[in-house]
Amino acid sequence: MIELIPKKDGDTKMSEFRPIVLIHSIAKLITKVLSMRLVVVIDRIISPAQTAFQRRKCILDSYLYVQNSVRALHMNKTP
Structure with missing residues (x-):
């Protein structure tokens, strides 16, 4: 699905339009729904040692x- 958006009012030539692809909006919607559902169980799925890309955790x-x-x-003199 491609939508043509005019760059200025009253555009008539094809070169005066900006194409916008709408196919990614469905993928973004599915990703958002999945991420919202995973929030409930994410702490049980991911190890406590994993700190990147999670809320309330810092990469440091x-x-x-x-x-x-x-x-x-x-301190235990373990190699």
Whole structure:
């Protein structure tokens, strides 16, 4: 599905129109519905160590997680 939107009022030539593809709007709608349904169970599906691309979590949390793990291994003298 392609929609032609005029660039200015009173355009008559094809070069004066801007084509807009509407096919992606359906994919965006399906993606939005799926993401809204996954919000309920996402905490049970994804590991607590995973911090990227989730709400209420920062990507720097994964760095802190690794740093604390290395520190604990170092204190236990585990190679």
